[in-house]
Amino acid sequence: MAATVDPDRSTWDVIVLGGAAAGENAAQYASQFSGLSSVIVENSLLGGECSYWACMPSKALLRPVEVVDSAEHLPGLSARLEAPGVLARRDRVINQLNDSSQISWALSTGIDVVRGYGRLAGERTVVVVRPDGSTTTLTANHAVVIDTGSRPAVPDVPGLRAALPWTSRDVTTMREVPRRVIVQGGGVVACESATWLRGLGASEVSIVYRDDRLLARQEPFAGALVGQALQDSGVQLYPRLNLSQVKRADPRDTGHGRIHGGEVSVTLDDGTIMVADEVVVATGRIPNTDDIGLDTVGLHPGGYLSVDDHQCLRQVNGSWLYAIGDACGRALLTHMGKYQARIAGEVIAARAQGSAELPSSAVGHIGLPQVVFTNPEVGSAGMTEQQARDAGLDVETVEYDLAALAGTYVMRADYRGLAKLVVDRTDDVVVGATFVGAGIAELVHSATTAIVGRIPVSTLWHIVPSYPTASEIWLRLLETLRSKRRTGDER
Numbered sequence: 001m002a003a004t005v006d007p008d009r010s011t012w013d014v015i016v017l018g019g020a021a022a023g024e025n026a027a028q029y030a031s032q033f034s035g036l037s038s039v040i041v042e043n044s045l046l047g048g049e050c051s052y053w054a055c056m057p058s059k060a061l062l063r064p065v066e067v068v069d070s071a072e073h074l075p076g077l078s079a080r081l082e083a084p085g086v087l088a089r090r091d092r093v094i095n096q097l098n099d100s101s102q103i104s105w106a107l108s109t110g111i112d113v114v115r116g117y118g119r120l121a122g123e124r125t126v127v128v129v130r131p132d133g134s135t136t137t138l139t140a141n142h143a144v145v146i147d148t149g150s151r152p153a154v155p156d157v158p159g160l161r162a163a164l165p166w167t168s169r170d171v172t173t174m175r176e177v178p179r180r181v182i183v184q185g186g187g188v189v190a191c192e193s194a195t196w197l198r199g200l201g202a203s204e205v206s207i208v209y210r211d212d213r214l215l216a217r218q219e220p221f222a223g224a225l226v227g228q229a230l231q232d233s234g235v236q237l238y239p240r241l242n243l244s245q246v247k248r249a250d251p252r253d254t255g256h257g258r259i260h261g262g263e264v265s266v267t268l269d270d271g272t273i274m275v276a277d278e279v280v281v282a283t284g285r286i287p288n289t290d291d292i293g294l295d296t297v298g299l300h301p302g303g304y305l306s307v308d309d310h311q312c313l314r315q316v317n318g319s320w321l322y323a324i325g326d327a328c329g330r331a332l333l334t335h336m337g338k339y340q341a342r343i344a345g346e347v348i349a350a351r352a353q354g355s356a357e358l359p360s361s362a363v364g365h366i367g368l369p370q371v372v373f374t375n376p377e378v379g380s381a382g383m384t385e386q387q388a389r390d391a392g393l394d395v396e397t398v399e400y401d402l403a404a405l406a407g408t409y410v411m412r413a414d415y416r417g418l419a420k421l422v423v424d425r426t427d428d429v430v431v432g433a434t435f436v437g438a439g440i441a442e443l444v445h446s447a448t449t450a451i452v453g454r455i456p457v458s459t460l461w462h463i464v465p466s467y468p469t470a471s472e473i474w475l476r477l478l479e480t481l482r483s484k485r486r487t488g489d490e491r
């Protein structure tokens, strides 16, 4: 039977609640070799946050900024950024907020789609409220997968919500570039959005963050190098501070990406008063689990869903309820959600076929790759040194200046960057890697491979990097490690 949108049908083998990229993968992997039928319930756009309001538009905005930055560091070259053209390309990248191509993909893959807001209504049952207000009850023969994702958290600062600040949805789909912007938070969204706001012409960009450093979950040098580069580009940093009060004279809901009213006055908790045209709140996420009927299956609404390595909910009997992506809180990254989805889909298919061999998502989480697309980029995999020490490992570290390579020397003038490996001395394997510098995004997969594959340091020696590339950082790091070991420098 051909897949359709809103089919006249009520029972499937697998129901996926929430149709982000991860949900699409879960349906695909559950069905493709097993013959199981699957349906995705999606309330908004199939493809989820990443496709329309997160990864894709943000990277479409950052890439031109990075190209101009590279051109500025290559004598003899010049590049000029024109915001309208960049915003127009961003709109093409997010398909003008139209999910027709995703729908076509689902249907061509044999996956049905039901439009509407779904809630669990007991075991293997989902009730969907359709856009016209009617309801329909869906039943799953085998499994329900929750992929309802997350939404931006807006802190409880007096006046902040009333001022209608921008969240990640506004700043990624921005239609006009505010002249003066205050960004609250020091994490990934704050650093990336400050980079493109400044690059696209915002003349006063300030980041207010409560931690000592930006990107506090990364190795300390990452936030330091990104912070220095942001300052060099004219961004003002306000560390160890938070907003204590926000006032806006004429807040107006002008739509996503449009300036939401008049001038905003922000008071920081040290008494500093700042004035801006817009505030961007970038203070983390809230999982969309507070209104999905968790109480009907014996769970408390809200919070991240605790899953095992089959992505199955720990507190629900019968192995029929799974969660993937941001909703399970294991790693708030698209590629990790999609990995969890592939595992969940295969587990569902294996269980339906009575197989005792079930895939596990434990190993992939050891690699945990991430790229922060700032200038310089921050690429990391595995653990930071602190995380490795906290895990009780016998840790050895090594650092090397990424600028001291032939590959980065030809890439651009005035290259700035640093790389670090965290080695588990007991097993002599790399457990963490961080690279900060221009053009390092593609290096991360080599680190993920070394970490997940637990490739011994003695074998890494024989994996020869091409000359002249940034990958030569591996050789230099290993040489430094060898030299430290031979000279007895045990740090």
Ligand SMILES: Cc1cc2nc3c(=O)[nH]c(=O)nc-3n(C[C@H](O)[C@H](O)[C@H](O)COP(=O)(O)OP(=O)(O)OC[C@H]3O[C@@H](n4cnc5c(N)ncnc54)[C@H](O)[C@@H]3O)c2cc1C
Residues within 6 Å of the ligand: 017, 018, 019, 020, 021, 022, 023, 041, 042, 043, 044, 045, 046, 047, 048, 049, 050, 053, 054, 055, 056, 058, 059, 116, 117, 118, 119, 147, 148, 149, 150, 151, 168, 172, 189, 288, 291, 292, 324, 325, 326, 327, 331, 332, 333, 334, 335, 336, 337
């Ligand atoms: C600005 C920004 C940039 C980012 N950049 C990157 C990046 O470069 N790389 C990266 O790996 N990660 C990035 N992330 C993180 C990434 O976007 C998220 O980890 C990812 O989108 C999470 O996907 P998800 O599967 O959990 O669901 P989401 O993408 O959150 O989507 C959930 C879907 O479920 C639907 N839904 C929710 N509740 C219901 C319901 N009850 N019924 C029906 N449908 C429902 C929603 O409409 C939505 O379509 C970024 C995040 C932000 C905010």
Ligand SMILES: NC(=O)c1ccc[n+]([C@@H]2O[C@H](COP(=O)([O-])OP(=O)(O)OC[C@H]3O[C@@H](n4cnc5c(N)ncnc54)[C@H](O)[C@@H]3O)[C@@H](O)[C@H]2O)c1
Residues within 6 Å of the ligand: 155, 156, 184, 185, 186, 187, 188, 189, 190, 192, 209, 210, 211, 216, 242, 282, 283, 284, 285, 332, 333, 370, 371, 372, 373
């Ligand atoms: N390139 C990428 O991979 C990418 C890009 C953007 C976002 N993401 C993911 O999306 C998720 C959300 O990003 P994010 O930057 O919003 O979150 P984050 O967790 O990276 O950073 C949140 C920041 O807000 C601060 N904060 C939290 N609560 C606060 C409060 N009440 N008052 C003041 N400050 C507060 C934190 O100290 C931190 O600096 C992250 O987990 C990130 O991994 C990934």
